[in-house]
Amino acid sequence: MLKDIRQNLPESVFQKERFEIPKVMGHLQGNRTVASNFLQIASHLGREPDHMLKFVLRELATPGEIKKSGSVIMGAKVPASRINEKIRQYANQFVFCPECGKPDTKLEKEKELTFIKCMACGSRRNVKGKIS
Numbered sequence: 001m002l003k004d005i006r007q008n009l010p011e012s013v014f015q016k017e018r019f020e021i022p023k024v025m026g027h028l029q030g031n032r033t034v035a036s037n038f039l040q041i042a043s044h045l046g047r048e049p050d051h052m053l054k055f056v057l058r059e060l061a062t063p064g065e066i067k068k069s070g071s072v073i074m075g076a077k078v079p080a081s082r083i084n085e086k087i088r089q090y091a092n093q094f095v096f097c098p099e100c101g102k103p104d105t106k107l108e109k110e111k112e113l114t115f116i117k118c119m120a121c122g123s124r125r126n127v128k129g130k131i132s
Helices: 002-008 038-045 049-060 080-094
Strands: 026-029 032-035 064-066 072-074 105-110 113-118 124-126
Touching: 038 049, 038 080, 049 064, 049 072, 049 080
Parallel strands: none
Antiparallel strands: 026 032, 032 072, 064 072, 105 113, 113 124
């Protein structure tokens, strides 16, 4: 009986991953890259856009800024796949809990150190890498 019930449940019930990072949408404008949904991605991850942008720009070794329209302009031609890779790297370092892997975390700053605190399992760890 239990086997029959399990077969009738949708596949999404059995997937452990409930959190998906949105893909960056943008276009090239001359020799610059415009990411139009960067603020929405930062909001989805629950992090400050400035913090995430600083990490991504440092990793891509390119200048950039957030415009009033909400889009991010990078000073070089950067493929969306590389931006997505750096956002995923940011999420692994600053969003996902190192203990349980859930995205339900907060960044807490104490003096010079930044800690990632998980609201799901209660874990608290020092974040490797410094982004002020």
